[in-house]
Amino acid sequence: xxxxxxxxxxxxxxxxxxxxxxxxxxxxxxxxxxxxxxxxxxxxxxxxxxxxxxxxxxxxxxxxxxxxxxxxxxxxxxxxxxxxxxxxxxxxxxxxxxxxxxxxxxxxxxxxxxxxxxxxxxxxxxxxxxxxxxxxxxxxxxxxxxxxxxxxxxxxxxxxxxxxxxxxxxxxxxxxxxxxxxxxxxxxxxxxxxxxxxxxxxxxxxxxxxxxxxxxxxxxxxxxxxxxxxxxxxxxxxxxxxxxxxxxxxxxxxxxxxxxxxxxxxxxxxxxxxxxxxxxxxxxxxxxxxxxxxxxxxxxxxxxxxxxxxxxxxxxxxxxxxxxxxxxxxxxxxxxxxxxxxxxxxxxxxxxxxxxxxxxxxxxxxxxxxxxxxxxxxxxxxxxxxxxxxxxxxxxxxxxxxxxxxxxxxxxxxxxxxxxxxxxxxxxxxxxxxxxxxxxxxxxxxxxxxxxxxxxxxxxxxxxxxxxxxxxxxxxxxxxxxxxxxxxxxxxxxxxxxxxxxxxxxxxxxxxxxxxxxxxxxxxxxxxxxxxxxxxxxxxxxxxxxxxxxxxxxxxxxxxxxxxxxxxxxxxxxxxxxxxxxxxxxxxxxxxxxxxxxxxxxxxxxxxxxxxxxxxxxxxxxxxxxxxxxxxxxxxxxxxxxxxxxxxxxxxxxxxxxxxxxxxxxxxxxxxxxxxxxxxxxxxxxxxxxxxxxxxxxxx
Ligand code: ADP
Ligand code: MG
Numbered sequence: 001x002x003x004x005x006x007x008x009x010x011x012x013x014x015x016x017x018x019x020x021x022x023x024x025x026x027x028x029x030x031x032x033x034x035x036x037x038x039x040x041x042x043x044x045x046x047x048x049x050x051x052x053x054x055x056x057x058x059x060x061x062x063x064x065x066x067x068x069x070x071x072x073x074x075x076x077x078x079x080x081x082x083x084x085x086x087x088x089x090x091x092x093x094x095x096x097x098x099x100x101x102x103x104x105x106x107x108x109x110x111x112x113x114x115x116x117x118x119x120x121x122x123x124x125x126x127x128x129x130x131x132x133x134x135x136x137x138x139x140x141x142x143x144x145x146x147x148x149x150x151x152x153x154x155x156x157x158x159x160x161x162x163x164x165x166x167x168x169x170x171x172x173x174x175x176x177x178x179x180x181x182x183x184x185x186x187x188x189x190x191x192x193x194x195x196x197x198x199x200x201x202x203x204x205x206x207x208x209x210x211x212x213x214x215x216x217x218x219x220x221x222x223x224x225x226x227x228x229x230x231x232x233x234x235x236x237x238x239x240x241x242x243x244x245x246x247x248x249x250x251x252x253x254x255x256x257x258x259x260x261x262x263x264x265x266x267x268x269x270x271x272x273x274x275x276x277x278x279x280x281x282x283x284x285x286x287x288x289x290x291x292x293x294x295x296x297x298x299x300x301x302x303x304x305x306x307x308x309x310x311x312x313x314x315x316x317x318x319x320x321x322x323x324x325x326x327x328x329x330x331x332x333x334x335x336x337x338x339x340x341x342x343x344x345x346x347x348x349x350x351x352x353x354x355x356x357x358x359x360x361x362x363x364x365x366x367x368x369x370x371x372x373x374x375x376x377x378x379x380x381x382x383x384x385x386x387x388x389x390x391x392x393x394x395x396x397x398x399x400x401x402x403x404x405x406x407x408x409x410x411x412x413x414x415x416x417x418x419x420x421x422x423x424x425x426x427x428x429x430x431x432x433x434x435x436x437x438x439x440x441x442x443x444x445x446x447x448x449x450x451x452x453x454x455x456x457x458x459x460x461x462x463x464x465x466x467x468x469x470x471x472x473x474x475x476x477x478x479x480x481x482x483x484x485x486x487x488x489x490x491x492x493x494x495x496x497x498x499x500x501x502x503x504x505x506x507x508x509x510x511x512x513x514x515x516x517x518x519x520x521x522x523x524x525x526x527x528x529x530x531x532x533x534x535x536x537x538x539x540x541x542x543x544x545x546x547x548x549x550x551x552x553x554x555x556x557x558x559x560x561x562x563x564x565x566x567x568x569x570x571x572x573x574x575x576x577x578x579x580x581x582x583x584x585x586x587x588x589x590x591x592x593x594x595x596x597x598x599x600x601x602x603x604x605x606x607x608x609x610x611x612x613x614x615x616x617x618x619x620x621x622x623x624x625x626x627x628x629x630x631x632x633x634x635x636x637x638x639x640x641x642x643x644x645x646x647x648x649x650x651x652x653x654x655x656x657x658x659x660x661x662x663x664x665x666x667x668x669x670x671x672x673x674x675x676x677x678x679x680x681x682x683x684x685x686x687x688x689x690x691x692x693x694x695x696x697x698x699x700x
Contacts, residue, residue: 005181006034015172020164027156033176039169040208040224040647041151044217047118048148053092058123065089065130066116066138069096072109085109087117087130095129101161105135114138134167149211173209187686188230189679192664198223221648222657228649229661231690232437234683237665239441241673249291250394250418256317259310262346267306274449275303279310281445282423286314286395292421295439297429298447299619300583301454304425307447308397309339311423316348316375320394320420323377325384325412327400329354329529330536334558335399336378343376353379353388356529384411398424427583428576429619430627433655436662456617457586457594461570461610464599470566471512473595477564478518478545482590484564487581489572490524490550499524505568506548513546523549551577560588570596570613571606575626578613586617605629627652 010030011021024030030039051063067089075084083102086093096117098105109115119133153169176182184202186193193200199207204223211217271279278296285292298304312322324339326332336352343350351365351374368374372391377383396412413420424442429435435444462470474484486509488502506522513520521535521544539547540559547562551573565585570578578596585592596610612625649657668680675684 008033043152044149056128060121064118097131187682225649225657228646233661233665236441244290251289252318253287254318258313258317272449274447278445282311295442296425296445300427302447315395320392322395324397332380348375350376393420395421430623433658457592459594459614461596483562486548486566488568519544520546563590563592565594571598575609579622
């Protein structure tokens, strides 16, 4: 019954009709009664206060005035034609003006009657006017003359031109909300709502449009935001329940010979407490018998690789193989070299597979992979090709996960009978609550501590006119035996313009650092991979002092002796990219520097990005600013990740509500995983109606 009413096409609403309905559909996608009720005001105006004409001033903004109307006339010609009327109160007079579509107003305005008007004050040559005010005939007996908080709806030009203004919307919505057929059943059990002090669903919808005061408005908003998150949370919590229930994860509870040997004999540094904590979390996950699906967040340089290595050793200790997938060839190669080096005295086999692995190597590698003699396979997305078959893959580690789609990842284990544990690592940390929302089905671990005696990178901003000084500074650092990166933006690897930039930049740097006294490497994505490898190798081994490159070095490259990073046209980089780039230095014991060079005039977001970079080294803080500047949609690619567009919920600011919704979902499913209890029937029905039926049918 209730749904039928809400699903009624909008043209059947009193005051709408076919013509206005077309506009509502085309302009703001309002097709049904329900759509209209979920078309929320974006602000509210307090109209309880009346201003007097004598108090008007140019910055008065929106005001409400009450007075007698006189002098209603059309003035001006052609484009200047307008309707003018005078409003006079006890303290003075002000002109009301209409420039467009005023024939209706002209007819309706009654001379000598008292009106309440509302609008924005305009000052012109010392005289005040109110263009296009809202007007209402004053009726002293009407208590509803003034609403304490009047909703203001987002309007388009077209809507305005048809007099479909906030008042109009308010009227329609009010009619619906008070209609005897309007029902909105509660679907969350009272036992959950009550302790959270959530108001009912129907009340919330009423008060979001027509709040009596700020407190009621806030309560309504809180409930609606909660609902927006709750369905999502229920789904991811349910997925978790299903995953844990499957119990077809590979139990890895043999405590490790290899792990111990590595820990006691081959680890060259002390693990940080954060690393130890995360390794324990992973160990307990993998031992459980259900599948691990864990996200490891850690700032650049926080030491995620070693955590991955320990996890892989645990896996091998239990008789399974492990793989590590990285988004670029450079990064995969580097992981390979690092791990091979670390494992050089261990009875563990490691190999590398990328797009450019040669045929012969590939052949032998695939054989060793399928007969189980290869323990660890590292590589790029070449790992997901069909011919790559593990004997028994037990753990898949995925580095820099934002570069891989979920479907791509899943290909890794589509062919396995036993599904491997999964560890995804990201160096783009986002606030924890947000991470849990975006990656609802993942457990989240955080390394929130950098290795001891790591000196924070000093970051400076320099404009182009100071290039001489910057180059002189660079020279001093190189003389101390350090190395440096100079990075150019290459927005698209194929862009000729950017590539020219890079080459000009190369010439500029060469002019300051002549060969043969200095050796300079050049690296960009268009180069053949053996040339890239060659250049990387020259830089890593210290043959070249300066590496000029595009952002191909952005992710994960590790050369501890490199202590200076110069970022050219820094204003053209995004925040997380700048932070990633900076993470390439500060990896050794020496003081490192990052110089952000700019030559263009900067707009606000660029200035803010540069300022933030100079102010903090903390990736979580940086991601917060990034989220503020760009919004979660762009930062996280939420559309790709299948997150809905929230109407009220703000993924960054509403941490408390997100958390509540998550906990409420977990609580409900903990007590009633199949939603079979009678008090949860309304909820089950609601979820079936609001998400794919299939999913929630699978529940029972
Ligand atoms: P990221 O988290 O950015 O992937 P890496 O795993 O590449 O960081 O680690 C950065 C550097 O720090 C590496 O050279 C690594 O060997 C070193 N490292 C990792 N953990 C520690 C630690 N606990 N103490 C000292 N150095 C460490
Ligand atoms: Mg890394």
